[in-house]
Amino acid sequence: MGLSRQEVNLRRLLAKCELMCKNKQKDDERMPKYVESLEDMYQEVKKLSDSNNEFLPTYQRRIASIKAELGITTSKYEFENESELLREDLLGVRHRTATKGPSSDVGDLDQVINYHENMQSKITNDMLILTKNLKEQSELANKIIKKDTEVVGRSSQLTDQNYSKLSSESNKLAEHSKRAWKCWMWIMLLVVVVVFINMVLFMKVMKKK
Numbered sequence: 483m484g485l486s487r488q489e490v491n492l493r494r495l496l497a498k499c500e501l502m503c504k505n506k507q508k509d510d511e512r513m514p515k516y517v518e519s520l521e522d523m524y525q526e527v528k529k530l531s532d533s534n535n536e537f538l539p540t541y542q543r544r545i546a547s548i549k550a551e552l553g554i555t556t557s558k559y560e561f562e563n564e565s566e567l568l569r570e571d572l573l574g575v576r577h578r579t580a581t582k583g584p585s586s587d588v589g590d591l592d593q594v595i596n597y598h599e600n601m602q603s604k605i606t607n608d609m610l611i612l613t614k615n616l617k618e619q620s621e622l623a624n625k626i627i628k629k630d631t632e633v634v635g636r637s638s639q640l641t642d643q644n645y646s647k648l649s650s651e652s653n654k655l656a657e658h659s660k661r662a663w664k665c666w667m668w669i670m671l672l673v674v675v676v677v678f679i680n681m682v683l684f685m686k687v688m689k690k691k
Contacts, residue, residue: 486530489537492523496544501598503551513552520545521558 485493499516502508524541531538549555 486527488523488526488530492520492527492541495520495523496541496548497598499548500544503548508552514554517545517549517552517554518558520548525559 495516499513499520502510502513502516507513524538524545527535527541528538549557
């Protein structure tokens with residue numbers, strides 16, 4: 483029969499707390515909360531387990547050992563023979579039945595620790611790969627931005643040049659238009675003068691007749 487979800491979670495949290503105690507992290511502010519969660523989870527496992535669950539004393543002993551490491555003397559629940567279990571744990575006494583095989587609690591602890599170490603190693607490798615990818619993407623983005631900046635600069639310079647040429651051509655066209663207007667004005671003035679002289683001459687001729 484497999485382990486329940488509550489019992490798996492209890493084993494994981496036990497392994498984590500024991501590892502933190504081993505790594506001198508007993509002053510971590512989360513530890514009291516972890517211990518409280520361990521006691522709650524132990525009670526849940528105890529309620530859901532049958533009377534033949536051989537791991538319950540081991541769980542209780544490990545919780546008591548963690549509390550002793552942290553100097554915690556209070557508890558939300560009444561644990562049976564907690565001091566005796568703690569004494570056995572400190573003296574290295576382990577009562578195992580003949581039915582226990584390779585799936586012992588210590589082996590489970592080693593597996594959990596190895597699992598967490600492998601996960602940490604995998605996370606570290608993933609972070610390194612992610613950092614490398616981010617660096618490459620950043621360098622590529624910098625190159626693209628640099629090229630775009632150069633293109634914008636050339637476009638701006640070309641626009642300035644075209645504006646200067648357009649202004650020059652506009653000035654030339656305005657000057658040409660001004661000159662053409664003056665030319666037509668003199669032509670029209672000359673036509674008016676010629677017509678006026680012809681009219682005067684025509685009137686004199688008609689008067690003599």
